[in-house]
Amino acid sequence: MPVHYVSVEEAKQCDGLRMVVVGGVPSLWGEAAKGILHIKRIPWTAVRLTYDDEALVAWAGQRSGPVALLDDEPPVSNWQDILLLAERLAPDPALLPDTADAREQALEISRGICASGGLGWMRRLQLVQASFLNQGGFPERVAKYLAAKYGYEADAADSYSSRVAEMLGGLSKRLHAQRVAGSHYYVGGSVTAADIYSACLMAMFRPLPAPQCTMNESTRQAFELVDAVTEEALDPILFEHRDWMYAQHLELPLSL
Helix, strand or coil: CCCCCHHHHHCCCCCCCCEEECCCCCHHHHHHHHHHHHHHCCEEEECCCCCCCCCHHHHCCCCCCCCEEEEEEEECCHHHHHHHHHHHHCCCCCCCCCCHHHHHHHHHHHHHHCCCHHHHHHHHHHHHHHHHCCCCCCCCHHHHHHHHHHCCCCCHHHHHHHHHHHHHHHHHHHHHHHHHHHHHHHCCCCCCCHHHHHHHHHCCCCCCCCCCCCCHHHHHHCCCCCHHHHHHHHHHHHHHHHHHHHHCCCCCCCCC
């Protein structure tokens, strides 16, 4: 079902789970949060992030997304906090395995994608660097905003591509090993949060086609920008896994 968006004032009057998400862009963190709620069949009320809406900032506590707000509980925005909130609201189907080793594997892969300094974070800074070098990437205003918010360092910028490639290589190596073991998934034989994060991450390298993902066109052009080092690291198995996830577990078209 398409996501129906409401205003901040409407959302404040609703019970249950509300979530602020970035609009017009297949954000890794926002789309993954949507995917988690979809798989768990958790009902929620959607609000698009509007950066100049001070009422939204006062309610959500920040000028970013996703931010999840459950009834009168404090807002949560960290990827892991949103995942654990969803696990609490709907334990079945679990997106973190029961066994300690498998659970830690799923969380480790997820951290490598979503956390500060992880693959999604570094890909964003890689595109900021391309913008500053006039090699594509984001519009200048957006690049400067992202650089200040996410810790762009000019002295470290030459390492961004190699770090992105290294992390992509780790993901593809894991998927190949799992494929040999007879599984389409990152951990064990069933879907975990790691699969959702990886599937949503791939929009930052090659967004889904327009009929499935109607998005801001300048952002699409930025996301599609890859240098030679990154292109070599983009093993087809990463996109095969993405397509499998959308065919089996996630919802199309995206509601941005």
